Amino acid sequence: NPFARARYLLSAHTPRQLPPTSLKEVAFAGRSNAGKSSALNAICQQNALARVSKTPGRTQQLVFFDMPQHPNIHLVDLPGYGYAKVPKDMQAHWQAFIHQYFQTREQLSGLVVVMDIRHPLREYDLQMLSYAVENDLPAHCLLTKADKLSRGAAGNTLQAVRSELKRTFGDTVSVQVFSGESKQGVDEARSVLGGWLGI
Numbered sequence: 001n002p003f004a005r006a007r008y009l010l011s012a013h014t015p016r017q018l019p020p021t022s023l024k025e026v027a028f029a030g031r032s033n034a035g036k037s038s039a040l041n042a043i044c045q046q047n048a049l050a051r052v053s054k055t056p057g058r059t060q061q062l063v064f065f066d067m068p069q070h071p072n073i074h075l076v077d078l079p080g081y082g083y084a085k086v087p088k089d090m091q092a093h094w095q096a097f098i099h100q101y102f103q104t105r106e107q108l109s110g111l112v113v114v115m116d117i118r119h120p121l122r123e124y125d126l127q128m129l130s131y132a133v134e135n136d137l138p139a140h141c142l143l144t145k146a147d148k149l150s151r152g153a154a155g156n157t158l159q160a161v162r163s164e165l166k167r168t169f170g171d172t173v174s175v176q177v178f179s180g181e182s183k184q185g186v187d188e189a190r191s192v193l194g195g196w197l198g199i
Ligand code: GDP
Pocket: 030, 031, 032, 033, 034, 035, 036, 037, 038, 039, 051, 052, 053, 054, 056, 080, 144, 145, 146, 147, 148, 178, 179, 180, 181, 182
């Protein structure tokens, strides 16, 4: 697993704090509580790399991880979105920051959007995917918490989401079933990210 041994590097609260490197990076986005931290932990084969939180929406920062055995790559955990209790002006601030991040961050090599398989393709998910597509970046959706559905129901959702993505974005956005809990789909996710990053 090329993502094992990923470790915390730094947190950026403002655009000026983004590390001025030319290293390639992959960003993880998702609604608060979708299961993004658990997905990152599963992909990196760690228990506590990204914080798994019961109080969604509190961490408003971009968290960078590096990998000692791949010194040319960063993983980036974007702030969770869609949490109703975040004040409006803070939401606007973050929307502007993330938009700017997508438009200016040349080292960005791909976007992973983590969605609860029971609530896929909500408003902000589509917005993140649009940012990626507008900037010619590949995007990959993880339909996580698949362990909460039967195999058949998960398969049906996968097909429905895949058609919707194709209709909206063409062929640039891919999707898979995932579970941070059962680890279903972890190898597939690693191989998509590895493909973007050349590892
Ligand atoms: P984040 O806010 O998107 O980072 O979400 P977390 O990873 O913190 O997960 C939110 C909640 O969903 C936690 O209670 C997790 O234990 C739970 N969770 C995350 N992934 C899964 C999964 O794949 N299956 C199940 N059953 N629960 C999950």
